[in-house]
Amino acid sequence: MTEITDNERRLPRAVEQFVLRWGDMGGQWGVNRSVAQIHALLYLSERPLTAEEIAETLGIARSNVSNSIRELIGWKLVRRTPVLGDRRDHYEAEADLWQMLIRIAQGRKEREIDPMVEAIGQVLADAEGDPTISRVARTRLNEMHAFVTTIDNWYAQMLTVPPSTLMSLIKLGSKVVNLLGMGRGKPPKPG
Incomplete structure (x- = not known):
């Protein structure tokens, strides 16, 4: 079992900002801020993290981490992952x-x-x-x-629909609507 040092617990500024902003956006989507922050941290993490590591890194209560992880597992956005030589539960986010x-x-x-x-x-x-x-x-x-x-x-x-096809359609945007002749036309010119 490897312990992480204080230097490893500090998040790079960009990661910290992403975690904070993802937490803010989560609130706007009706998701608890802690749930969104934990998801963001796990999404950017190079390795699975324990609940204790998550709590220490984000400075939130261990019980809050447990409840948040349970919710993320329910959404199937996070999964429990075994780590050789460590009996604790580790978690990783869906990266796709x-x-x-x-x-x-x-x-x-x-x-x-x-x-x-x-x-x-x-x-x-x-x-x-x-x-x-x-x-x-x-x-x-x-x-x-x-x-x-x-x-x-x-x-x-x-x-x-395969994801690559969906991405192609998304990139086409309003061109698809115009191609099908279903566009709303040009917006009226200001008077």
Whole structure:
């Protein structure tokens, strides 16, 4: 078992800044700052880290690290990794950016889109025989249901597209829309 020295615990400025900024962004995405900072630290780490090393490096409570790691494992963004000669748990982050994106999207879909699709479907079923529902409300509920199920289906389709193809499409940007003749046209000129 190798112990890390005080010099090794100090983060290079760029790494420290990334960890801090990723933590701030995490808060804007609805993720606890500590969870995001631990993810950033593990993502940039050359080797798997123990919870104790994470706590010391980031200056956060060991219990907070444990809870945060549990959440990151639940998102499948961090995994437990064995290290020869050390019985402690070590953790490493998923380094493949596409896998990270897919796992985050899947987690958000399960937490946000799936319940919405189910809830709106149930509301529509309940409204089916109700003569007191206005035509406007019924139309808007149907539109909302069609929209969320389309998003759900699109997500499932995108999972089957190879990452290199997705990256090519992303790089094309609005050129794809213009090629298909579906663009909104040029913005109006200021008067």
